[in-house]
Amino acid sequence: MPSKDSDHRNGPIIPPTRWYRSLAAAGLHNPAVHGPARHWLQVEGSFTRALQQQCRYRFHVEVCNEGFAVPTLEEARRLGLAPRQRAWIREVRLCGDSQPWVLARTVIPLACLEGKGRRLRNLGNKPLGAYLFSRPEWLRGPLETGLCQNTDDQQPQLARRSLFHRGNEALMVGEYLLPTLYQR
Numbered sequence: 001m002p003s004k005d006s007d008h009r010n011g012p013i014i015p016p017t018r019w020y021r022s023l024a025a026a027g028l029h030n031p032a033v034h035g036p037a038r039h040w041l042q043v044e045g046s047f048t049r050a051l052q053q054q055c056r057y058r059f060h061v062e063v064c065n066e067g068f069a070v071p072t073l074e075e076a077r078r079l080g081l082a083p084r085q086r087a088w089i090r091e092v093r094l095c096g097d098s099q100p101w102v103l104a105r106t107v108i109p110l111a112c113l114e115g116k117g118r119r120l121r122n123l124g125n126k127p128l129g130a131y132l133f134s135r136p137e138w139l140r141g142p143l144e145t146g147l148c149q150n151t152d153d154q155q156p157q158l159a160r161r162s163l164f165h166r167g168n169e170a171l172m173v174g175e176y177l178l179p180t181l182y183q184r
């Protein structure tokens with residue numbers, strides 16, 4: 001059942017995105033990945049942490065949509081899920097000093113919600129990164145680079161995503177950089 005946050009009218013518009021295995025591969029299609037956003041596309045470790053370090057005053061997470069929903073076909077394929085299999089989907093804005101800097105979309109398959117993973121449904125405004133990076137059983141896979149399609153200059157143009165693995169299970173975190181983050 002969707003949480004009350006899914007009533008939010010101003011949820012992030014996550015643009016359709018083409019994903020590449022590396023920054024260099026994406027750069028062949030859009031050299032903007034080598035510009036000021038490059039640093040953010042390559043941050044290792046917790047992205048939340050890196051954003052917090054850039055804030056003068058305050059970092060916060062705004063939950064826009066959260067609940068059970070059907071992932072896109074591309075997401076289902078990437079996670080090895082059957083098409084139309086529902087998952088817990090969380091969409092948030094990551095804000096620095098009260099400005100939205102990043103939109104994030106996380107797809108959490110049902111298997112990840114079992115056992116201790118139940119907590120993943122109750123994060124609220126606590127950043128997911130704080131959860132994942134404080135638990136050694138979750139390991140991050142390689143970062144992909146995304147080129148967002150059909151966006152205007154207020155919307156994300158560039159993105160990154162990775163799978164986090166716990167044994168045979170995996171969830172997927174996509175982070176879509178808003179120009180306000182890297183054009184400051």
Ligand SMILES: C=C(O[C@@H]1C=C(C(=O)O)C=C[C@H]1O)C(=O)O
Pocket residue numbers: 045046047048049061090092094104105106126127128129130132173174175
């Ligand atoms: C995965 C991380 O978590 C961050 C927090 C998110 C959330 O709270 O939904 C989403 C994407 C991330 O950037 C991270 O910090 O690296």
